[in-house]
Amino acid sequence: MEQGYGPVEDYVVGSLPTLIYIPNFITEAEQSELLHHIYEVSATRWKNMKKRRLQNWGGVVHEKGLLPQELPPWLVKITKRICENTSLFPSAINHVLINEYLPDQGIMPHQDGPAYFPVVSILSLQAPVVIDFTPHQKWRECSEKERSSTEGLSTSGQSSEVAMDDFLNESACSLKDDQCSLLLMPCSLLVFKDQAYSDYLHGIQDSTVHSLANVINVSECMKLEEWKESHLTTNGKTQEHCFNRTSTRVSLTCRLVPKVRKNLFKF
Ligand SMILES: O=C(O)CCC(=O)C(=O)O
Numbered sequence: 028m029e030q031g032y033g034p035v036e037d038y039v040v041g042s043l044p045t046l047i048y049i050p051n052f053i054t055e056a057e058q059s060e061l062l063h064h065i066y067e068v069s070a071t072r073w074k075n076m077k078k079r080r081l082q083n084w085g086g087v088v089h090e091k092g093l094l095p096q097e098l099p100p101w102l103v104k105i106t107k108r109i110c111e112n113t114s115l116f117p118s119a120i121n122h123v124l125i126n127e128y129l130p131d132q133g134i135m136p137h138q139d140g141p142a143y144f145p146v147v148s149i150l151s152l153q154a155p156v157v158i159d160f161t162p163h164q165k166w167r168e169c170s171e172k173e174r175s176s177t178e179g180l181s182t183s184g185q186s187s188e189v190a191m192d193d194f195l196n197e198s199a200c201s202l203k204d205d206q207c208s209l210l211l212m213p214c215s216l217l218v219f220k221d222q223a224y225s226d227y228l229h230g231i232q233d234s235t236v237h238s239l240a241n242v243i244n245v246s247e248c249m250k251l252e253e254w255k256e257s258h259l260t261t262n263g264k265t266q267e268h269c270f271n272r273t274s275t276r277v278s279l280t281c282r283l284v285p286k287v288r289k290n291l292f293k294f
């Protein structure tokens with residue numbers, strides 16, 4: 028990490044407990060070094076998903092815990108730094124997922140699995156992206172409410188799909204008010220925990236255009252404007268600021284799986 032880094036509390040952003048965003052967590056030289064390691068591995072290390080590809084390091088995560096595999100030194104180095112500088116992990120990070128996204132790729136809104144300690148750290152490399160946090164409990168409650176009111180609407184011939192669209196557009200239940208997004212710049216570290224971990228889904232839209240409208244770390248948007256002004260556009264309908272994703276992003280999701288398999292048969 029670059030010098031001049033203060034306590035992690037200084038990097039809390041927004042009001043949702045708890046999102047921590049640390050710009051320039053690593054230098055550009057360190058970013059290049061990481062990318063070098065990531066792309067020097069054999070092609071078989073990559074697993075192709077529908078919307079991205081990934082490398083899994085640290086072992087296989089099962090519901091009951093981790094079948095461990097030693098992390099390579101270059102990942103030990105960066106994960107050790109994350110642990111030391113955040114002081115949020117009770118023991119060493121032992122699992123890293125490396126995701127690679129083309130400009131039109133993303134990751135569906137999801138919650139990380141139950142095997143992980145509920146603090147997630149994500150290092151971003153190479154290209155900026157917007158990550159969205161959406162409350163899942165509220166979503167469920169509102170969907171249910173909507174479903175019951177849709178039953179009443181069905182006599183008017185309105186399909187539930189249309190009703191759901193209406194619900195989204197008019198933001199009944201003020202779902203939109205509870206959403207927030209972060210702009211993740213290259214070399215930054217995002218850490219999320221507490222409610223952001225337990226009650227929210229996180230996801231990245233699989234679109235080449237990302238809206239900055241709900242971004243809460245606004246100072247990063249300024250950087251983006253300076254950095255690639257030509258890639259900023261406004262959405263014609265809503266006039267919200269957007270940016271065009273033009274290059275491949277790589278991220279390292281670094282987590283701790285507290286339960287590690289000690290021998291062949293037992294967790
Ligand atoms: O690439 C990212 O920033 C998000 C990755 C993620 O959510 C995950 O690996 O579970």
Ligand SMILES: [Fe+2]
Pocket residue numbers: 137138139229
């Ligand atoms: Fe995730």
